[in-house]
Amino acid sequence: MKMSEDNDNVDRVDSENCKPDKMFTLKKWNAVAMWSWDVECDTCAICRVQVMDACLRCQAESKKDYYGKQDCVVVWGECNHSFHYCCVSLWVKQNNRCPLCQQEWSIQRMGK
Amino acid sequence: MNRSSTPVSIFGTNKVNLKNFNRSSDMKKIFIKKFRGNPVLPPNYYENTWNKLRDAIISIQNSSILKYSLEELYGDVESMCIHNMSHFLYDNLYYLVENHVGQSVSSFLNDSLNDPQEFLTVINNTWVIHCKQMSTIRNIFIHLDRTYVLHNVQTASIWDMGLDLFRQYIIRNCLVKTKITDALLLLIKQERDANTIDRDLIRSIIRMLTILQIYKPVFEEKFYTESENMYAAEANYCIKNFDLPEYLSHVRKRFKEEYNRGNQYLDSGTMPRLITIIEKNFIADQIQKTLDKGLNKLLDSRDHYNLSLLYLLLGRVKSGHAELCAGFNSYMKQYGRNVVSHPENDKNMVKMLLDFKDAMDDVVAKCFEKNEKFTNSLKEAFEYFINLRINAPAELVAKFIDSKLRIGNKESTDEELEILLDKIMVLFRFIHGKDVFEAFYKKDLAKRLLFGKSASVDYEKSMLSKLKEECGGGFTSKLEGMFKDMELSKDINGAFKQHLSHSLNNTQDTEFTPLDMTVNTLTMGYWPTYPIMNVVLPEEMLRYQEIFNNFYLSKHSGRKLAWQPTLGYCVVRAQFKVGIKELLVSLLQTLVLLLFNGKNELSYEYIKGASNIEDLELKRTLQSLACGKTRVLLKRPKGRDVEDTDYFMYNADFKNKLFRVTVNQIQMKETTEEQKATEERVFQDRQYQIDAAIVRIMKTHKALSHNTLVSELCLQLKFPVTLADLKKRIESLIERDYMERDKEIQNQYNYL
Numbered sequence: 001m002k003m004s005e006d007n008d009n010v011d012r013v014d015s016e017n018c019k020p021d022k023m024f025t026l027k028k029w030n031a032v033a034m035w036s037w038d039v040e041c042d043t044c045a046i047c048r049v050q051v052m053d054a055c056l057r058c059q060a061e062s063k064k065d066y067y068g069k070q071d072c073v074v075v076w077g078e079c080n081h082s083f084h085y086c087c088v089s090l091w092v093k094q095n096n097r098c099p100l101c102q103q104e105w106s107i108q109r110m111g112k
Numbered sequence: 113m114n115r116s117s118t119p120v121s122i123f124g125t126n127k128v129n130l131k132n133f134n135r136s137s138d139m140k141k142i143f144i145k146k147f148r149g150n151p152v153l154p155p156n157y158y159e160n161t162w163n164k165l166r167d168a169i170i171s172i173q174n175s176s177i178l179k180y181s182l183e184e185l186y187g188d189v190e191s192m193c194i195h196n197m198s199h200f201l202y203d204n205l206y207y208l209v210e211n212h213v214g215q216s217v218s219s220f221l222n223d224s225l226n227d228p229q230e231f232l233t234v235i236n237n238t239w240v241i242h243c244k245q246m247s248t249i250r251n252i253f254i255h256l257d258r259t260y261v262l263h264n265v266q267t268a269s270i271w272d273m274g275l276d277l278f279r280q281y282i283i284r285n286c287l288v289k290t291k292i293t294d295a296l297l298l299l300i301k302q303e304r305d306a307n308t309i310d311r312d313l314i315r316s317i318i319r320m321l322t323i324l325q326i327y328k329p330v331f332e333e334k335f336y337t338e339s340e341n342m343y344a345a346e347a348n349y350c351i352k353n354f355d356l357p358e359y360l361s362h363v364r365k366r367f368k369e370e371y372n373r374g375n376q377y378l379d380s381g382t383m384p385r386l387i388t389i390i391e392k393n394f395i396a397d398q399i400q401k402t403l404d405k406g407l408n409k410l411l412d413s414r415d416h417y418n419l420s421l422l423y424l425l426l427g428r429v430k431s432g433h434a435e436l437c438a439g440f441n442s443y444m445k446q447y448g449r450n451v452v453s454h455p456e457n458d459k460n461m462v463k464m465l466l467d468f469k470d471a472m473d474d475v476v477a478k479c480f481e482k483n484e485k486f487t488n489s490l491k492e493a494f495e496y497f498i499n500l501r502i503n504a505p506a507e508l509v510a511k512f513i514d515s516k517l518r519i520g521n522k523e524s525t526d527e528e529l530e531i532l533l534d535k536i537m538v539l540f541r542f543i544h545g546k547d548v549f550e551a552f553y554k555k556d557l558a559k560r561l562l563f564g565k566s567a568s569v570d571y572e573k574s575m576l577s578k579l580k581e582e583c584g585g586g587f588t589s590k591l592e593g594m595f596k597d598m599e600l601s602k603d604i605n606g607a608f609k610q611h612l613s614h615s616l617n618n619t620q621d622t623e624f625t626p627l628d629m630t631v632n633t634l635t636m637g638y639w640p641t642y643p644i645m646n647v648v649l650p651e652e653m654l655r656y657q658e659i660f661n662n663f664y665l666s667k668h669s670g671r672k673l674a675w676q677p678t679l680g681y682c683v684v685r686a687q688f689k690v691g692i693k694e695l696l697v698s699l700l701q702t703l704v705l706l707l708f709n710g711k712n713e714l715s716y717e718y719i720k721g722a723s724n725i726e727d728l729e730l731k732r733t734l735q736s737l738a739c740g741k742t743r744v745l746l747k748r749p750k751g752r753d754v755e756d757t758d759y760f761m762y763n764a765d766f767k768n769k770l771f772r773v774t775v776n777q778i779q780m781k782e783t784t785e786e787q788k789a790t791e792e793r794v795f796q797d798r799q800y801q802i803d804a805a806i807v808r809i810m811k812t813h814k815a816l817s818h819n820t821l822v823s824e825l826c827l828q829l830k831f832p833v834t835l836a837d838l839k840k841r842i843e844s845l846i847e848r849d850y851m852e853r854d855k856e857i858q859n860q861y862n863y864l
Contacts, residue, residue, distance in 0.1 A: 023762055024705045025685040027694065028628040029653065032562060032679035035664075036636040038672040052637040074670060111670035 037074040037111055039082040045100055046087035055084035074111035079103045085110065158197060161188050162204060168252065169205070172245050173212045182252060190255040198260035205253060206273060213242070213277045220288050228295030229310065232317055235292060239278070239320045246274035279324045292317070293330055297338050304342065304369070315377035322379055332382055339386060343393040351398050356406025357418045363394045363425055396429040403439040411443050414471055419479035433485060440480075441489045444472060448497025452505060461505065462512035466535055469494065495542040502832055503791060506545045509536060510552035517560060517575065520567020529571065537578050544832045546583060551794045553579075555640045555786070557591060561598050562632060562679055569595075593638035601632045604664065611663050629656050633664065633673070640790075647677045647699075648724045650706055678729070686744065688766045695744060696774040700725055700733045705744065713761040716754065734760065742768065742775050798831060802841045805829055810851050810863035818842075818859040 036042075037051050047056045054072040075085040081100045083091075091099060098105050154160075168185050171178055178185075192201055216238055220231070250257065250270040261267050268276055282288055296317065303309045321327040343366070350359050370390060374383040395402075402422075410419050426432030451457050451464050472490055480486045498505045513536055521529055543549060560566040572595070580588040608631070616626065649657065661673055680699035684706075685692060697705065703723045707714060720730055731754040738747040739754070744766055748759040805828045809821060816824075822838055842861070845851055854860035 022709045023687045023764075024709055026627060026650075026653070026682055026702060026706065027685050028683035029630070029656070029699075029702075030681050031629065031631045031657070031660075031699070032634065032676040033631055033660075033664075033673040034634050034636045034639065034676060035668070035671045035673050038670055050637070052635070076670065109669055112668045 037082065039074060039076075040080065041082070044084045044087055045081075046083050046091055049084070051082060051084060055086050057086055058084075076108045076110075077103070078106050078108045080108070153195065157195075158192070158200075161192055162201070164188060165201075165252075166204070166208065169208050169249060172248050173208075175241070182248075185252045186254070189253050193255050193259050198256055201253070201256055202260055202267065205249070205256075205270070206277075209246075209249070209274060210277050210281075213281045216242075217281050217285055217288070220282065220291070221285075228291075228298045229313070231291060232295050232299070232313055233310075235282075235288075236313055236316050236320070238282070240316070242274065242278055246271060249274070275324055279326065289330055292321075293334050296331060297334060300335070300373070301338070301342070303373070311376050318377050318379060327379055332379070335382070336385060336389065339389050340393065343390055344397070347393045347398055350394075351401045351405065356402065356410060356422075357415070359402065359405070360418055360421045360425060363390075364421060366390055366394065367425075391428045395425055395432060399426065399429070399432060399435045402426075403435060407436070407439045408443050408446075411440070411475065414475065416475065416478050419475055423480050423483075433483065436480075437483075437485050437489050440486060441493050444468075444490065444493035445497055448493065449500060452497050452500050455504070458504065458508060461508050462536070462539070465494075465498070465505075465539055466532075469535065469538065491542070494539070495544075498539065498542045499544045499832060503545055503548045503794075505539075506543045506548035507552045507787070507791075509540055509543065510549050510556060512536065513553065513575065514556035514560065517571055518565050518567055520571055522567070530574065533571075533575055533578060537582060540579075541582060544830075545794075546587070547797060547831055548791070548794050550587065551640075551790050554591060554594075555790055557594060558640055561594060563681065590638045593635055597634045597638060598632065601630075601634075604633060604667070605630045607667075608660060608663055612659065615659065627652070627656055629660065631660050631664075632679075634676075636674070641793075642676050642678055644674070645677050645726065645729070646724060647703060648722065649677075649703070683772075686766075689764050690767055693766070693768060693770075694772045696772060698733070700729060701737055701775060704730075704733055704737060708745070708760075708762045711762075713748075713759050716756050716758045716760070719760065734758075736775060740775070742766075742773055744775065798833075799841065801831075802829065802833065802838065803845060806838075806841060806845055807850055807863075810861065813863070815854065815860060815862045817857075818861065821861060 039051055042050055042052065044051050044055060049056055049059070051074050053059070058072040073085050074082050075088055076082045077088075077098050079098050079101050081098050083099075088099075088105070092105050096105050097103060164180065165185060165188060168178055168180060189201065192198070219238070220234060253270050257269050261269050296314065299309045299314055303311075318327065318331065321331055350362055354362060367387070367390060370386055371383070374380065374386065378386070407422070409415075410422065423433070423436060426436045447468060448465070451461055451468070457464065476482060476486045476490060513533070516529065516532060516536075524532070540546075540549065557572075560572070566572055576588055576591055576595070579591070608629075612629070657675065664673060665671060677699050682697055682699055682702040684695045684697055684702055686695050686705070695705070700723075703725065704719055707719060707722050716730075716734070719725075719734070720727070723730065725733065734745070734747070734754045735752075737743070738745040738760055739752055743763055745760045746763045747754070748761070751758075802825070805825055806821070809824045809828070810816060813820075821842070822835065825838055826833070842851075846853065846861075849864060851861050851863050854862055
C-alpha cells in the first residue's frame with residue numbers, strides 16, 4: 001500500500017522537476033534515535049545506579065533471563081524526583097516520603 | 113516266578129564245580145623248595161663290566177661305533193649299582209670324562225685359530241659334540257643318576273658333571289675365555305657395522321655360556337661396556353653430521369637392530385640394560401642438541417612423521433617429553449611473537465593465528481598423542497603471545513568476526529562458518545583485554561545492525577551465545593539489548609507507518625511530501641555512544657521527525673529521544689542527464705545534496721553554514737561526494753582533499769552502470785579516529801574500574817602496604833595493567849582524599 005503510494009508520488013515529483021532545479025529528492029529515510037528516561041538526575045538516589053540501567057536488585061536477578069532490564073522502569077513522584085520503580089516501592093513501605101525532598105510520596109507518572 | 117528261580121539254579125551249579133575242583137587238587141601237590149646258598153657274582157665281574165663300560169665311553173668320546181647295545185650297557189650299569197659299586201662307577205666315569213675334556217682343550221690353544229668366526233665354530237662344535245656325548249653317557253648311566261646321585265646331595269648329576277668339567281677345563285682357561293669374549297664382541301660389532309654374520313653360531317655360543325652359567329662374567333659385562341663406548345661415539349658423530357630426520361631414523365634403526373639382536377641371540381635378561389644404554393647415549397645425552405638441531409624446522413614444515421618419531425623416542429627417557437614440550441612451547445612463542453608484534457601483519461593476524469593454532473593442534477593430536485602437557489603448553493604459549501601487544505589482538509579478533517558475520521555463508525557453508533567462529537572463540541579465550549574486544553565488537557555490531565549489513569541473524573545469535581557461554585550474561589546483556597532494540601524498532605516502525613498514513617490522509621497540506629521513514633530507536637547505554645551533532649534538517653524532515661517524536665512518546669511516556677544524525681542513511685532520487693538514479697547515502701550526505709536543489713554552485717562556507725555540520729565531518733562528507741569513486745558533485749578547484757575555499761556543483765554528467773548507487777562507503781568504514789576513540793573509551797572505563805578496585809580493597813583492609821595493594825589489584829582486575837597506571841590511580845585517589853599515605857610506616861596506605 002505504502003510503497004505504491006510512494007512510487008506514485010515520486011513519479012509525480014520527477015515529472016514536475018525535469019528542469020535541473022530539483023535534482024535531488026529524498027525518498028527514504030532510515031533514522032536513528034536514542035531513547036533515555038526524561039529525568040533531571042540520571043542516577044537513582046536509592047540504589048546509586050544510573051536509571052538507564054536496571055537497579056541493583058534487578059541486575060543481580062536479571063542475569064538469569066534473556067533481556068533483563070525491560071521491567072525495571074523509572075517512576076516520577078509529584079515532586080518530580082525520579083527513581084527506579086523497584087527501589088522506590090521498597091522505600092515507601094518504610095517511609096512514604098520522597099527520599100530526596102521529604103515530601104509525601106505520590107506517583108506522578110511511570111516510565112513505559 | 114521265573115525270575116526268582118534263576119539265581120538259585122546258578123548257585124547250584126557253582127557248588128557242583130567247586131566240589132569237582134577240590135577233588136582234583138587232592139590228587140597233585142606242588143612243592144617250592146628252599147634256595148640253597150646265596151647267588152655269587154661271577155669272578156672279576158667288576159673289572160669285566162667296567163672294562164666293557166669304559167670301552168663304550170671311550171668309543172662314544174671318539175665317536176666310533178659301539179660294540180654293545182645301549183640296552184645291554186644300561187643293564188650292566190643297573191646291576192653294578194645294585195651291587196654297591198655306584199661309588200666306583202661314578203668316580204671312574206668322572207675320571208674318564210675329565211680326561212677327555214682336558215685333552216680337547218689343547219685344540220683351542222692352537223695359534224692358527226685366529227679368525228674369530230673359525231674359532232667360535234670350533235668351540236661350538238666341541239660343545240655340541242660334548243653335549244651329545246654327555247647325553248648318551250647319561251642315558252647309559254641313568255640308573256646311577258637315579259640312585260647314587262639322588263642319595264648323595266653333594267654329587268652332581270652326570271649331566272651337570274659334564275658341564276662342570278667343560279667349564280673347568282675349557283672356559284676357565286684364561287686364553288680361551290678371552291678369545292671367546294673378543295670373538296663374540298668382534299662379530300657383534302661387525303654386525304652393527306652392517307655386515308652379515310653367522311647368527312646361529314653366536315646364538316649357540318651364547319646359549320652355551322648361559323648353560324654353563326658364565327654368561328654374565330664372560331660376556332655380558334664386557335658387552336655393555338663395548339656397546340656404551342661404541343654408541344657414545346656414534347651418537348656424538350651422528351648428531352654433528354646428520355640432520356634431525358636422518359638422526360631420528362638412525363636412532364630408530366639402532367633400536368630395531370638391538371631388539372632384533374635380543375630376540376635372535378642375546379639372553380633375554382640383557383635387553384633392558386642394553387636398551388637403556390642406547391636410550392642414554394642417543395637420546396638422554398643428546399636431548400638438547402637434538403631439539404636445537406631441528407625441532408623448529410620440523411614444526412615449520414609440519415613434518416608429522418618425524419615429529420611423531422621424535423616424540424616416541426624422547427618418550428623413552430625421563431625428561432624427554434618435558435624437554436620436547438619446552439622446545440615446542442618456545443617455538444610457538446617465537447612464531448606468535450613474530451606475528452603479533454609486527455603491525456604489518458595486522459591485516460592477516462587473526463587468519464595467521466587461526467591457521468597456526470590449527471596446525472599446532474594437529475601436531476599435538478597426531479604426533480604428541482594429545483598429551484595433556486603439550487595441550488596445556490600450547491594454551492600457555494598462545495595466551496602469552498596474544499597478549500604481547502596490549503590491545504591489537506582483541507581489536508583484530510573483533511574485526512575478524514565482524515568481517516565474517518558480514519559475509520555470512522557466502523564464502524563458506526553454514527557448518528564451516530560455525531566451526532570458524534568456534535575457533536575464533538578459542539583465540540578469544542586467550543585474550544586478557546576482553547573489555548577491548550567488547551568495545552570493538554559492540555561498535556561493529558552496531559554498524560551491522562543499523563546499516564543492515566549483517567548476513568544473518570542466526571549467525572549473530574550464535575556468536576552471541578558463544579560469547580555468553582564464555583564470559584557470562586553480564587558480558588553480553590548489553591549486546592543482547594541491542595538485538596532486542598532492533599526487534600522492538602521493527603514493531604514500532606510498523607505501527608508508525610500506519611499512524612503516518614492515517615495522519616497523512618487527514619491532512620490538507622499539499623506541500624507535504626510522502627517519505628518512507630523508518631526509525632531505529634535504541635536504548636541509550638546498550639549501544640556505543642556517538643558524538644552529539646546538531647545539524648540543520650530541511651523542514652520536511654523536521655516535520656517527520658516531529659511526528660515520530662510525538663508518536664513515540666505517546667507510546668512510551670517518560671522518555672526522551674536524541675536523534676543521531678551520524679547514523680542515519682537515506683535513499684535519494686537524483687536526476688542526471690543519463691536518467692534517474694537512486695543514491696544510497698548517509699544522512700549527512702543527503703543534507704548536503706538537498707542543498708543543491710535549484711542551485712548551481714555552492715561554496716564550502718555556504719554548505720557549512722546551511723547544514724551546520726562540523727568541519728571534519730563535512731569535509732569527509734564532501735570528499736565522499738566529490739572526490740571518491742562515485743562523483744555526484746564536482747569540486748572546484750579539483751583535488752583529492754577538501755579545502756575551506758572550495759566550490760562545489762552538481763554533476764549532471766554523472767554516469768553509473770547501476771540504478772541504485774551506494775555512496776556512503778565512508779560511513780561504513782571505520783576511521784582511525786573512531787578506533788582511537790574506542791580505545792580511549794576502554795581506557796577511561798579501565799581507570800574507573802581501577803579506582804573502584806582500589807577503594808574496594810582499601811575498604812576491606814583499612815591499611816595496606818603498597819606491594820600488597822598492587823598484588824591484590826592484579827588479582828582483581830581482569831585486564832592487563834602496568835605498575836605506572838596503578839601508581840597514577842593511587843595518587844589520584846590520595847588527592848581526592850579517599851586514602852592517605854601512612855605518616856610513620858613507609859609505603860603504607862590508610863583508607864579514610
